[in-house]
Amino acid sequence: MSRLNINKTYKLYIGGKFPRTESGRYYPVYNKKGSLIANMCLASRKDFRNAVVAARKAQGSWAGVSALNKGQILYRIAEMLEGRRDQFIEELILQGSTKKEAETEVDLSIDRLVYYAGWSDKYQQFFSTVNPVSSAHFNFTAMEPTGIVSAVAPEQQGLLGLVSVIAPVIVGGNSIVILASEGKALSAISFSEVLNSSDVPGGVVNILTGKKEELIPHIASHMDVNAMIYCGDDQNKIKSIQELASNNVKRTIIYKKSSWNDSNNESPYFIEKTLEAKTTWHPVKV
């Protein structure tokens, strides 16, 4: 007699825990042949708001984690992902990728995490300045996290797109609430298991699954979110996001790219997008 598989229940990832959506709703995801692969949580506005609360709670202490330590945590995420490489490849194939595509996507995701892990204790030196003011003051500008970032992950490349958005945001000391690819949501929730076993403090990364149509207005308008990333090229959505963002002068970042494969998709300039320059003055005369 063959053994019956244990299927995974895909839930949300909020504040380092895996709750079901408070709404009790779901949406089915099918494979190419049309058979059900999973029932995903259909996250609600309330789930999003809970995630923002968790993100706010975590952000201050995450920003205070040393650069070296943040780098090691990002590297640890890469290690954990590498260890589950086969599982992620299989899951991507299940969601419609070819074997080659799936392998490339997982490998690039791991490498991208290592790439940003390395920037952790370097971007500050790259973007900061000591400013030679004319008066008798010591004056320097250092970079700080913007705070809470909300994001809509790329619809394609459910793993690589997600990782490419999350990594530069958190290495900068921000926390993030990200809505996973609607059609390729499985890898996002499996990735949250990787995060959960990588010493990433709960609440630094929060992952939701659900409908863009329903959640984007809340993601864009929340008054305690400081910046929003939208991946996609729906011009109407971009307009409405940017309009809603103006309610609290939210920074908006739009990525229209359809592939995150090549090395143009990683640079410290991605980190800079969710950083703020802070300038400090002090007299030097006694």
Next chain:
Amino acid sequence: MTKRKNPFAASWTYEPAPESTDHIQIKKKYDLFINGEFIKPQNNKYFETVNPANDEKIAEVALAESEDVNKAVKAARNAFKGWSALEPKERGKYIYRIARLIQERAREFAVIESLDGGKPIRESRDIDIPLAANHFFYYAGWADKLEYAFPNRKAKPLGVAGQIIPWNFPLLMAAWKLAPALATGNTVVLKPAETTPLTALKLAEIIRDSGIPKGVVNIITGAGKTGAEIVNHPDIDKISFTGSTAVGKYIQKAVAGTPKKITLELGGKSANIIFEDAAIDQAVNGVIDAIFFNQGHVCCAGSRLFIQESVADTVIQKLKDRMSTLIVGDPLDKNTDIGAINSKRQLKTIENYIKIGINEGGEIYQTDCKLPKKGNWCAPTLFLNLSQSHKIVQEEIFGPVLAIQTFRTIDEVVEKANNTPYGLAAGVWTQKGAKIFYLTQKLKAGVIWANTFNKFDATSPFGGYKESGFGREGGLHGLKPYVKFE
């Protein structure tokens, strides 16, 4: 009982020392500066600019309407190709020229700035005008060095920049916006505020005299409606705005869904924090600079003062003493500390906030200085007995009104200081180094002044967190808002 002696009081009195206005030239009527020349507005409409210190009309200024905005944008667009293709070194030389021409005419500019805007001549002479020249001088040098500003990226100009500036630092804000835009190869349509257009129009003369190609800089005058025409113009690539958070939000919304890039430098309600281990006299003077500089018409004004409880009585007494020595009056007098409120409208806003402060139970203190009969004036004011929920603690007043609260612990004051939608600046007064760095890390603001306040420099990035806007002006960081990567 003998009267207590004010330790800050001088043992002498000041005679009037007005700056001469003989050497300045102001025309009766100013046209729009478009495509290198002054031209009449399409509809031939003009508005008055008045001296806020005596309500007298200084000049008439053209009102730019939609056809005029169109003309200015077209001129900037036509000039863009040549200007952006010009050898960067040569581009820089034009900007150096502008810096030099401002320096040569600095005194004239200072007097006009004080006449038109009401700020004390001491400030326009020693701060506004020299800093404006410095900004051009600083960014001129960047023009041919941009590959060092953005390693591994090729920076290209955005195109035509629409720049809308406020009335509190008219020439300085024009310089903050023009210099980096020009250095990076953009062309510009700039609109000064309707109450303070004169130094921008004088700057137009300098720009013409500099020989910079026609249409690279266009300066048009008008009020909010003209600004909206710029914001909504389809052939503008970049909007840079300094002003209120309400208008900033409007602009952010208006450009939503368009390819326009924006920089917003908006309002603030900056915290100024005095610890018990501060050098108290130095801190008291810092508080005066923080809130009464430029009549409090400063987006980064230290308008919320937090004093550690153990020294609160001492600090408040010293503050009152020091306030009572401030000279309020003729902006052109070299001894004046606080000049005229910029406009009737702004005076009304301030007076309304003072009323609200009293009605909500705040304890008001104003110095009994003599205010001139004509013009717009407000005595230096402070409020005690306030909590976080008071309106004058929450909202930007943009006048010489200080809201004072006390605190016991460092965590408490960090919490209170950050409890605002704004995040422009903050001040910290303590002699303990570790405390300074702890506070600078914890305070959510773009500029932190430690044991000083309201200092500015061309090399020093300025700009806010949260609802105080985004993008930086000044320094290396000030280049970024005007470029895109190839």
